[in-house]
Amino acid sequence: MSIVVDNISRRFGGFTALDRVTLETKPGEFLALLGPSGSGKTTLLRTIAGLDFADEGHVLFDGQDMTGTPAAERRIGFVFQNYALFRHMTVADNIAFGLTVRARRDRPAKAEIAAKVAELLELIQLPQLGDRYPAQLSGGQRQRVALARALAIEPRLLLLDEPFGALDAQVRKDLRGWLRRIHDETGLTSIFVTHDQEEALEIADRIVVMRGGVIEQIGTPAEVQSAPATAFVSSFIGETNRLPVTRRDGGAIIGDGLATVPDEACGQGGGEIHIRPHDVELAEPGAADALPVTVLASRPIGRSRRITAELAGVAEPLTFDLPVAEEAAAGQSLSVRPVRYRIF
Amino acid sequence: MSNSNPTTIESPWARRALIGVGFLFLVLFLFLPLVMVFAGALAKGWSVFLETLVDPDALAAIRLTLLVAAISVPINSVFGVAASWAIAKFDFRGKSLLISLIDLPFSVSPVVSGLIFVLLFGAQGWLGPWLTEHGVRIIFAVPGIVLATVFVTFPFVARELIPLMAEQGRDDEEAARSLGANGWQIFWHVTLPNIRWGLLYGVLLCNARAMGEFGAVSVVSGHIRGLTNTMPLHVEILYNEYDFVGAFAVASLLASLALVTLGVKTVLEWRFGIHRAGAAH
16 A cells, blocks of 8 residues: 655644655555654654644545544554553454454454464464463564554554564564565555664665654665765764865865865855765875874774774764774874765 | 662661561551450440441441442542543643642542532532422432542542553553554453553542541531431441440441451452552553
8 A cells, every 4th residue: 555644744732743744655665764752753653543643734545535534444553662462361362352343244253363363373473372461471572463463454554663662682683574574475565663773774665764853865775875865864874974064166175174075066155074984095195185184093893994083173083994904003193085975 | 688788788686676666656556446446346245246236227327338338439430430541541631630630639628528518508508599499408418428428539549540541551542443443442441451450449449438438428417317327427426425335336347348448459469469559460
């Protein structure tokens, strides 16, 4: 199913959670809403689910206006950060809940429900645990049960709110890959909220980067990493060194004339240059397009050497990744040339 | 027990002294009076004890007390659940006002609560003339006693449930809603099971207070023997007539009720591992 979010705004008192947000998903897509807390990503997800309602704008499912439709009638599967399993019901009853609460004429027969539950328990690889209670399961198992419960109603759309937020690192990694496989098997359009960029980059087809109730960029993991649309996206996704620049036609002057880097389309005025740690190379001392830095620390990490260095007149230390063979001792002067960078 | 635990670094002597003081206090101010009530009731033997209880006035008082509890406890349970549901699961205008109103009966002296009803429904009260005209008696009659009891026991269930429901949050209800459940289904299958032990505890407390309420009921009752006397009022009457055995006999029934409440509460806590009042599960 395709979802269109059209000019949605939402205010809570004086706080604007969503400010004219517009978004469109493709059928079968796995979309991540990524942003810091307070960026409006959860409010957007809840608005799509019908658990929250926008002050302005529309939500469309396959072209059909769902803006005023209550959550119970939207047929969406919603997974919560804290699982929200019904603690007094067994795992099997939890999964069956969405079917057993249906009106009698739409309700499947008991045997049919039982078969569906067994099938879903198989899907989440917990076939033995139908009789257990949620309190008897680990966090990862609970979240899998929550997903099975959401899938039981054969939703048109799967929405996940920080689905791995309450889990420890290793379980989180395992479940990520597993969730992506489930998504591919079911073919459902899925949207998940996360503040963890690594998670979004690893499993999403496209990433919606949000800040302050506004979408900063929508793009594939490759696009948001290599071509960030704004300074925020550039610094939020991946590591970045940020330096003040003066933009001139055809290039930018870093700091007070420390170095000048070429950029055809950079325009005029003040700004900021973003350089990723690994997008640099060593240059001959005194090169005009390289930064003269003093090494503060240097340590090998895997196949690269991480260098923390100081640039005269810049308070924040910079980090660079050079080939591990480049020995650099603390106190040594280096000339570091930005190879790839973006000027905002 | 490890010595690094900061709560147990006191010397064994200090620990024993503290426990001893606490224990002594409990014995002096709680256990002894309770024992005295039963001792007083049985001072002249079982037969006198039983005779006092089957006295028509005593029986009427017991019946009235049970009736009042049977009306006011369900009313306040329904109200308490509805109010805590609204307060814990929704945001609306006037929410803090509602919370303060629920607490009002705790902060107002029961005598004042009783007087409020006299002022409203009494012969000289606001609605008094109209009520007299239509032949409705509220003050010095059963309806007044029920009203006063409902007012005084208003907060018990709600106070028990609001923190519990607030702590549980809205996720369970929202999950049920997204799965297609309607409001009633959410309430019966999700909310109510989540709060059942807290609710039971609140109902027990509410019931204990409803049966034991003295001040407010005393103001509106009129103390008509056999008609508007509840058990606590009956105890007072007997006591003022120097019928100590009778007074203690009826009082021992009330005390037993308190013991049963305490017992049930302890069993609930033990059986279901409720650690904090109402923090079910």
